[in-house]
Amino acid sequence: xxxxxxxxxxxxxxxxxxSLQLAESFNAEIIGVDSRQVYKGFCIGTAQPDAAxxxxxxxxxxxxxxxxxxxxxxxxxxxVKNLLAENPEKNYILVGGTGLYVQSLFxxxxxxxxxxxxxxxxxxxxxxxxxxxxLYKMACAVDPESAQNVNPNNTLRLVRILEVFQATGRKxxxxxxxxxxxxxAVPVFWLQRDRDVLYKRIDARVDQMIKDGxxxxxxxLSKTVPLTAPAWQSLGYRELLQAxxxxxxxxxxxxxxxxxxxxxxxxxxxxxWQLQNTSIDMENAPFEAILSSLSKNA
Numbered sequence: 001x002x003x004x005x006x007x008x009x010x011x012x013x014x015x016x017x018x019s020l021q022l023a024e025s026f027n028a029e030i031i032g033v034d035s036r037q038v039y040k041g042f043c044i045g046t047a048q049p050d051a052a053x054x055x056x057x058x059x060x061x062x063x064x065x066x067x068x069x070x071x072x073x074x075x076x077x078x079x080v081k082n083l084l085a086e087n088p089e090k091n092y093i094l095v096g097g098t099g100l101y102v103q104s105l106f107x108x109x110x111x112x113x114x115x116x117x118x119x120x121x122x123x124x125x126x127x128x129x130x131x132x133x134x135l136y137k138m139a140c141a142v143d144p145e146s147a148q149n150v151n152p153n154n155t156l157r158l159v160r161i162l163e164v165f166q167a168t169g170r171k172x173x174x175x176x177x178x179x180x181x182x183x184x185a186v187p188v189f190w191l192q193r194d195r196d197v198l199y200k201r202i203d204a205r206v207d208q209m210i211k212d213g214x215x216x217x218x219x220x221l222s223k224t225v226p227l228t229a230p231a232w233q234s235l236g237y238r239e240l241l242q243a244x245x246x247x248x249x250x251x252x253x254x255x256x257x258x259x260x261x262x263x264x265x266x267x268x269x270x271x272x273w274q275l276q277n278t279s280i281d282m283e284n285a286p287f288e289a290i291l292s293s294l295s296k297n298a
Contacts, residue, residue: 006094009191010264012202033096039231067231073104108182110175145173149270188277
């Protein structure tokens with residue numbers, strides 16, 4: 001199996017540097033498992049690997065998709081399977097926080113009937129007129145299991161949850177238990193930290209992103225990328241565009257931190273229950289712990 005293992009965890013947990021060390025140790029390339037890092041130009045706010053990281057280890061599924069295009073678990077699986085088939089001699093490590101993509105790759109895709117375009121259009125119109133908040137509340141009401149790992153701003157995934165339920169009368173989470181076409185499981189290491197420590201790391205990372213030019217990045221992108229493009233659903237981008245004064249910016253940055261912490265909390269819940277894994281304490285020699293686990297199960 002070209003995929004040696006998967007390294008997963010909440011945003012801000014510390015996946016990036018550890019993944020580079022492990023990839024170098026296993027002479028492996030990294031396959032990004034992040035639904036937001038796929039978009040071209042949306043670099044700072046999605047924490048795409050920087051130039052130094054890309055030079056150290058080759059990355060796939062990062063910074064390649066036009067912002068106006070949609071991306072799905074099905075497309076992720078298709079591209080990764082093609083990559084593996086074309087390079088059977090190479091080693092790969094899956095790294096990221098979009099657990100649904102890992103689950104779909106391993107177990108296969110759910111067999112969901114086609115949804116009438118009229119239902120999707122009605123939900124998209126509702127999102128446009130009422131905002132994503134109302135859609136998120138609706139999704140939580142009809143399918144809380146699916147909604148728990150969705151960014152409340154991600155109207156595409158919220159529409160998907162609702163359209164499946166309205167069209168079939170069944171939950172998307174139920175369909176996801178009936179899958180086909182998976183590649184089979186590989187070891188999954190779930191990175192963990194004390195919750196308070198994680199939240200402080202998230203706050204510090206948002207502050208660093210602002211210093212690195214996140215606001216300027218968002219403003220430049222808004223000049224060429226339509227605000228209706230799927231890439232704008234990446235957490236924080238639209239919010240930062242709304243600030244007109246320094247005071248407003250300060251409040252929005254605090255709100256972005258809060259939303260990111262909430263998203264991390266949903267990720268933690270999802271990984272705890274949806275994906276078989278080995279828990280790794282980031283405060284206790286995680287590199288050595290992963291190597292030890294792999295050697296024991298070799």
